[in-house]
Amino acid sequence: MLDERLVQxxxxxxxxxxxxxxxxxxxxxxxxxxxxxxxxxVAELEATFDLMLDTDEIIGLSSVAKAVELLAKHGVELxx
Amino acid sequence: xxxxxxxxxxxxxxxxxxxxxxxxxxICARSDQLEQVAERLPARGASVVAIRCDLSDDxxxxxxxxxxxxxxxxxxxxxxxxxxxRPGLLGMQSAGDIAQMVTTNVVAPVALLQYAVRLMDRGAxxxxxASIAGTRGMEGVTAYAATKxxxxxxxxxxxxxxxxxxxxxxxxxxxxxxxDMTRALSPExxxxxxxxxxxxxxxxxxxVARVALFLASELSGYVTGQVIGVDGGMQA
Numbered sequence: 055m056l057d058e059r060l061v062q063x064x065x066x067x068x069x070x071x072x073x074x075x076x077x078x079x080x081x082x083x084x085x086x087x088x089x090x091x092x093x094x095x096v097a098e099l100e101a102t103f104d105l106m107l108d109t110d111e112i113i114g115l116s117s118v119a120k121a122v123e124l125l126a127k128h129g130v131e132l133x134x
Numbered sequence: 135x136x137x138x139x140x141x142x143x144x145x146x147x148x149x150x151x152x153x154x155x156x157x158x159x160x161i162c163a164r165s166d167q168l169e170q171v172a173e174r175l176p177a178r179g180a181s182v183v184a185i186r187c188d189l190s191d192d193x194x195x196x197x198x199x200x201x202x203x204x205x206x207x208x209x210x211x212x213x214x215x216x217x218x219x220r221p222g223l224l225g226m227q228s229a230g231d232i233a234q235m236v237t238t239n240v241v242a243p244v245a246l247l248q249y250a251v252r253l254m255d256r257g258a259x260x261x262x263x264a265s266i267a268g269t270r271g272m273e274g275v276t277a278y279a280a281t282k283x284x285x286x287x288x289x290x291x292x293x294x295x296x297x298x299x300x301x302x303x304x305x306x307x308x309x310x311x312x313x314d315m316t317r318a319l320s321p322e323x324x325x326x327x328x329x330x331x332x333x334x335x336x337x338x339x340x341x342v343a344r345v346a347l348f349l350a351s352e353l354s355g356y357v358t359g360q361v362i363g364v365d366g367g368m369q370a
Binding site for chain 2: 090093096097100101105108109
């Protein structure tokens with residue numbers, strides 16, 4: 055079960071339905087998560103969790119599972 | 135709005151003019167004069183927060199942008215002004231000076247924009263400060279000119295990349311502007327430069343700030359990917 059705040063980042067950033075957001079969801083696996091959508095997603099993650107990712111982190115944000123890892127690295131506690 | 139290098143010169147004049155038009159501003163610089171600038175501005179009806187920041191420090195830049203998001207909710211204008219000049223003939227310029235200029239005048243502005251665009255929405259405007267040295271070349275400041283020419287590439291490319299998102303990117307190329315930076319040049323060099331200016335005088339930081347205000351405003355809503363000279367008809 056993914057943290058609802060994280061799911062909503064994907065919903066707002068990529069315009070996806072909440073039930074389409076799974077840990078396996080990966081960059082470029084769906085039309086919505088292209089390079090343009092990626093930056094909108096990053097903006098949502100940063101605003102929601104009050105952080106500013108560096109460029110390497112953005113490049114490495116290749117899936118929802120990676121997002122969970124990245125947020126943990128920044129000290130964000132997610133519901134699971 | 136975010137104005138970098140706002141403690142003096144063109145950055146300070148730009149912050150003052152934006153504040154006079156009621157802007158909500160974050161101003162940043164390394165200098166301890168920054169707070170004095172900020173203290174003067176709110177009296178003009180603006181909201182101004184000063185944040186000391188070394189823009190060559192990536193973590194500090196990210197912290198600056200986090201503050202911008204908290205304080206302003208996002209960014210509608212970024213004035214990428216902070217820069218340094220170390221004059222020197224081509225064969226006499228130290229590697230250290232060149233590296234410093236490249237870091238401050240090229241790497242830092244690119245990095246700042248990488249972060250700042252994430253806080254920008256449709257209608258936002260980015261204003262990069264280039265130089266006539268970068269658009270036309272100028273003897274005695276070759277390495278500096280190279281860094282300012284890089285700002286042109288940054289501006290033209292970012293304008294294309296960000297146009298689909300409705301974000302405009304333009305550059306100002308000041309000529310010989312009366313600032314601490316140009317006052318540090320030799321009197322002979324100074325005199326020769328002023329003699330080459332069609333309008334017969336050096337520019338003021340306010341001359342440049344007024345063009346920045348134009349580029350920040352809706353008056354320039356259909357202008358992107360342009361480099362506007364503010365040089366009084368100077369022959370570089």
